[in-house]
Amino acid sequence: MSTVVALKPVVAAATAPPRSVAAAAEPAPPPPVSHHEAAGRLRDVLRNVIPPVFGFGLLLGIWALVAMKAGAIPGPGQTWVAAVKLFADPFYRNGPNDQGIGWNVLASLQRVGIGFGVAAAIGIPMGFLLGRFNFMNRMLDPIISLLRPVSPLAWLPIGLLVFKKADPAATWTIFICSIWPMILNTAEGVRRVPQDYLNVARVLGLPETKVITRILFPAVLPYMLTGIRLSIGTAWLVIVAAEMLTGGVGIGFWVWDEWNNLKVEHIVIAIFVIGIVGLILEQMLLFLAKRFSYESR
Amino acid sequence: MNALVKIERVGQSFNTKSGRFTALRDIDLEISKGEVVSLIGHSGCGKSTLLNLIAGLTLPSTGVLLCEDREIPGPGPERAVVFQNHSLLPWMTCFENVMLGVEQVFGRKEGKPKLKSRVEEALAMVHMEHAMHKYPHEISGGMKQRIGIARAFAMEPKILLMDEPFGALDALTRAALQDELNGVMAKTGATVVMVTHDVDEAVLLSDRIVMMTNGPAATIGEILEVKLERPRDRLALAHDPAFGEYRAAVFEFLYRKQLKKAA
Numbered sequence: 347m348s349t350v351v352a353l354k355p356v357v358a359a360a361t362a363p364p365r366s367v368a369a370a371a372e373p374a375p376p377p378p379v380s381h382h383e384a385a386g387r388l389r390d391v392l393r394n395v396i397p398p399v400f401g402f403g404l405l406l407g408i409w410a411l412v413a414m415k416a417g418a419i420p421g422p423g424q425t426w427v428a429a430v431k432l433f434a435d436p437f438y439r440n441g442p443n444d445q446g447i448g449w450n451v452l453a454s455l456q457r458v459g460i461g462f463g464v465a466a467a468i469g470i471p472m473g474f475l476l477g478r479f480n481f482m483n484r485m486l487d488p489i490i491s492l493l494r495p496v497s498p499l500a501w502l503p504i505g506l507l508v509f510k511k512a513d514p515a516a517t518w519t520i521f522i523c524s525i526w527p528m529i530l531n532t533a534e535g536v537r538r539v540p541q542d543y544l545n546v547a548r549v550l551g552l553p554e555t556k557v558i559t560r561i562l563f564p565a566v567l568p569y570m571l572t573g574i575r576l577s578i579g580t581a582w583l584v585i586v587a588a589e590m591l592t593g594g595v596g597i598g599f600w601v602w603d604e605w606n607n608l609k610v611e612h613i614v615i616a617i618f619v620i621g622i623v624g625l626i627l628e629q630m631l632l633f634l635a636k637r638f639s640y641e642s643r
Numbered sequence: 644m645n646a647l648v649k650i651e652r653v654g655q656s657f658n659t660k661s662g663r664f665t666a667l668r669d670i671d672l673e674i675s676k677g678e679v680v681s682l683i684g685h686s687g688c689g690k691s692t693l694l695n696l697i698a699g700l701t702l703p704s705t706g707v708l709l710c711e712d713r714e715i716p717g718p719g720p721e722r723a724v725v726f727q728n729h730s731l732l733p734w735m736t737c738f739e740n741v742m743l744g745v746e747q748v749f750g751r752k753e754g755k756p757k758l759k760s761r762v763e764e765a766l767a768m769v770h771m772e773h774a775m776h777k778y779p780h781e782i783s784g785g786m787k788q789r790i791g792i793a794r795a796f797a798m799e800p801k802i803l804l805m806d807e808p809f810g811a812l813d814a815l816t817r818a819a820l821q822d823e824l825n826g827v828m829a830k831t832g833a834t835v836v837m838v839t840h841d842v843d844e845a846v847l848l849s850d851r852i853v854m855m856t857n858g859p860a861a862t863i864g865e866i867l868e869v870k871l872e873r874p875r876d877r878l879a880l881a882h883d884p885a886f887g888e889y890r891a892a893v894f895e896f897l898y899r900k901q902l903k904k905a906a
Contacts, residue, residue, distance in 0.1 A: 540730075542728065542730040543730065543732060545700060545718075545724070546730050548700065548717070548718040549698065549718045549719070549722075549723060549724045550720055550743060550744045550747050550798075551719050551747055551748075552743075552747060556747075560735075560743065564732070564734040
């Protein structure tokens with residue numbers, strides 16, 4: 347994605363000077379220059395399109411080869427046929443355990459949304475406290491360091507015990523895995539607020555509420571968004587595993603269900619769907635981060 | 644003339660890993676209303692430390708600093724600071740940056756239109772009306788420093804503290820801003836304390852030049868009164884023998900009496 351953005355101005359700069367030189371030297375319309383420009387643009391497009399096409403081609407080739415040698419794995423063609431059928435009706439409901447793939451994805455997204463939302467509501471203020479008060483940092487840092495490396499799935503039984511239901515327990519694991527990056531990145535952002543800005547606040551005599559809303563919050567926002575992006579990424583990784591264990595509706599459960607039905611092509615489709623949804627989430631948050639970073643505005 | 648700021652027997656030391664470090668000792672200085680004072684010395688002589696003490700950003704280890712006969716308890720808008728690296732908040736426009744201070748000082752007594760006109764006046768004073776709604780990253784370094792100066796002046800401080808305000812600028816921009824500052828100071832009659840390491844700047848702008856000895860444990864070495872008439876014109880002064888003498892006196896102090904060994 348980023349290479350597309352980065353390359354455009356370079357090409358524009360490279361083609362612009364010859365055009366102006368030609369216009370100054372001879373007033374007649376210079377067809378070779380426009381031809382050159384079109385060729386440059388074409389080259390630019392090809393340079394950006396060809397490598398990914400090769401990559402996907404390689405992937406499909408290896409996939410087809412593996413499918414040919416190991417009979418149990420469906421090839422690209424077979425998967426494509428199954429996908430067309432599957433996506434013809436993504437939102438059907440035949441009882442609680444047989445729903446369209448669209449419903450499953452939405453159910454997973456909802457769990458991620460709730461777990462992540464609660465984590466943000468608690469984690470961001472905690473991050474501010476940790477970053478602003480050294481005492482809080484020294485108090486909580488060892489605890490966070492101890493708990494952070496634990497797989498969120500280890501917390502699933504605790505969730506089942508407390509909530510007595512599978513669905514909130516899955517959301518609970520999302521909460522656990524989302525909260526650490528949020529706390530740590532927010533705290534880091536608060537610590538990295540330049541002393542100059544805080545000195546400005548002191549000289550102007552700003553009250554603490556204004557320091558938070560006008561100086562700390564905007565300065566920390568880019569770090570917070572990084573925390574959010576990391577959280578969502580991990581949450582989307584974890585939800586699949588959590589749902590495999592808890593069941594119900596959700597893309598993770600769906601994968602496991604299709605394994606029990608031995609519809610392997612559906613599992614392959616699910617892998618692609620999970621990847622694409624993850625990619626969209628990541629890109630949305632990158633866009634948001636760009637929108638709110640003050641350097642690029 | 645009554646002193647606006649009195650600095651009495653002030654010293655400043657810090658605790659470092661290698662023990663206690665004395666940055667300043669025995670500073671005695673009075674600054675009168677409307678006076679422009681420069682602090683000059685080699686780097687590391689504690690001139691910025693002294694400025695921070697007047698600002699109240701740090702408190703002295705020994706001695707006392709008074710502003711209008713009251714001890715300086717901490718920083719405040721009556722002692723506005725122009726920081727070396729402008730320190731504009733990057734997520735606010737120039738207008739909003741200046742408004743932040745104006746609101747804080749006058750917001751309780753005055754209505755929105757009055758506050759707005761104060762900000763506009765301050766920006767006009769440094770000839771930056773055109774960049775009012777731009778963000779700091781959209782304007783040049785010299786322009787940012789002008790906004791920083793406007794922000795400080797707009798608060799109508801009792802004293803304006805400048806920490807190497809033009810140190811990060813190129814020579815031509817610096818000269819333009821010095822002239823600008825001279826004009827603004829003449830217009831407002833502001834009291835200014837300025838840290839600088841530029842001898843010409845010190846002579847051109849100040850009524851008194853406070854020359855500091857080398858640190859550690861730096862103190863005031865000599866004080867030079869600059870009795871050049873105002874308004875001062877850069878071009879005319881270049882050929883004025885008096886200007887040359889003042890310059891020579893400062894150079895004499897810096898490079899003969901206080902020559903830095905390692906520098």
